[in-house]
Amino acid sequence: MTSPTNRSPCPRCGAPVKGDFKFCPTCAYRLQPTTDWEAEPTPRRGRWSYAILLLFLGSLFTAILVIGFRLFAEPPSRIVPDAGLRPELRGPLTVARLKDRMIHLPRATAVYSESPDGAEDWAVQVGDCLFCEVETTRGEWLEFVEACRADPQQVPDFLQNLWRPTVAKEPEEDTEGQHVARIYATQYIDAWWERVQAHHAVAYGEDVERPLDLVAPLPESYGPLLLVPPTWVRLGTFEEFTWALPEGTARLPVTDVSFYDAVAFANWASNVLGIGLRLPTAMEWMRAGNGGDPERRYPWGNEGPLGERLPRFACNSTSLLGPADTPQLLRVDFLFADGGNTPEGVLQMSGNAREWLHNHALNPRDRYYGTTRTEERTYTRTTEEGTEEEVRVVLADAPTIGGSFREAIEDCTVDLASRRFRSKFGRWNDVGFRLWARSDWMGK
Numbered sequence: 001m002t003s004p005t006n007r008s009p010c011p012r013c014g015a016p017v018k019g020d021f022k023f024c025p026t027c028a029y030r031l032q033p034t035t036d037w038e039a040e041p042t043p044r045r046g047r048w049s050y051a052i053l054l055l056f057l058g059s060l061f062t063a064i065l066v067i068g069f070r071l072f073a074e075p076p077s078r079i080v081p082d083a084g085l086r087p088e089l090r091g092p093l094t095v096a097r098l099k100d101r102m103i104h105l106p107r108a109t110a111v112y113s114e115s116p117d118g119a120e121d122w123a124v125q126v127g128d129c130l131f132c133e134v135e136t137t138r139g140e141w142l143e144f145v146e147a148c149r150a151d152p153q154q155v156p157d158f159l160q161n162l163w164r165p166t167v168a169k170e171p172e173e174d175t176e177g178q179h180v181a182r183i184y185a186t187q188y189i190d191a192w193w194e195r196v197q198a199h200h201a202v203a204y205g206e207d208v209e210r211p212l213d214l215v216a217p218l219p220e221s222y223g224p225l226l227l228v229p230p231t232w233v234r235l236g237t238f239e240e241f242t243w244a245l246p247e248g249t250a251r252l253p254v255t256d257v258s259f260y261d262a263v264a265f266a267n268w269a270s271n272v273l274g275i276g277l278r279l280p281t282a283m284e285w286m287r288a289g290n291g292g293d294p295e296r297r298y299p300w301g302n303e304g305p306l307g308e309r310l311p312r313f314a315c316n317s318t319s320l321l322g323p324a325d326t327p328q329l330l331r332v333d334f335l336f337a338d339g340g341n342t343p344e345g346v347l348q349m350s351g352n353a354r355e356w357l358h359n360h361a362l363n364p365r366d367r368y369y370g371t372t373r374t375e376e377r378t379y380t381r382t383t384e385e386g387t388e389e390e391v392r393v394v395l396a397d398a399p400t401i402g403g404s405f406r407e408a409i410e411d412c413t414v415d416l417a418s419r420r421f422r423s424k425f426g427r428w429n430d431v432g433f434r435l436w437a438r439s440d441w442m443g444k
Helices: 047-073 095-101 138-150 157-163 176-203 259-273 283-288
Strands: 102-105 108-113 122-126 131-132 234-237 241-243 352-355 373-383 388-401 419-423 437-438
Touching: 095 102, 095 138, 095 259, 108 259, 108 283, 122 283, 131 283, 138 259, 157 176, 176 234, 176 388, 283 388
Parallel strands: none
Antiparallel strands: 102 131, 108 122, 131 437, 234 241, 352 388, 373 388, 388 419
């Protein structure tokens, strides 16, 4: 740009200024360079400049969409492509392949804490065992239900007795034991029906009436229907039940199953595979969750990878959610960004679905932390003389552990802090289970 040759007038004194003066000849005011019609024109921006600017802004916007959660700590998408899943679990997750997902855990410490009686810290050792890599899936549960529907004799005896107890044909022969058995059966059936009714209200926006014959003892016509998770059930016209596994959910953890349902699956799978499977005890579960390190509170450690925070993407908890997300289950093969598995490769011990525990009365830690909790309830019965009398029934709860997708990450620890007791008859959409086996199975 050329220097100005005509400045008129001076902004301070108004005197005309001609020539290349930096200061006004009259009042010595410092002049600012200006241009007039004799000065060279300012170059205009070309179209290419705007095109480059728009291309840059578009690239930045695309980068935010693709890797935004890495830049701004937003949660990953709930629609997970195959690239976001564990490659080692891409094969079929079936009961027949259960042995391929059992991980050998050598003897290690399960718990190391201060006992309530004030004694010094103490440890509980857990021997060799096999622990399922992932929680039992809906697809595996479907195999169980289909097998029991095809052959009702495959339903474990204790479960058939639970919903269809033996009762006397004549009222006067009804003993107190049979009456109590009917109360337990009623509790089990009621808990299943309440979840079915609640699911209909949410999923279909309709209220359904309970069939009159859905009572204990359950008629033979219902078969193993009570093994079907309530979220799979649809009650149509003429009180006809239909059910199906929702499409695309076979790899989700099976939930809406009671403690008794989980035990029944373990018994059935044991017979199918010819091995001894069961739910893990609290000691066995915590040993699997802490990877053999008694001071580990989470499967990945005690803190985040940077050492100053809990990793937001290490498990499916409410900490994973963004403002527009709804809490929900994730597949058992979901690949968490911060590596939420244990050092030995057990997956999703924290969050996603809580897990039922085996209430082992001989557990050495029971002297301080019992794994069974009971509740006494009183019912009335009619005697042979026509009078009413009270019958006291003890209903037992069983522990769940590990936290779920409905809880904060601080509540998804792998120690006793995350344990919660639930009714053995109850079904919840955030409670599932996984299986345990002896270490000498498969020559381990």
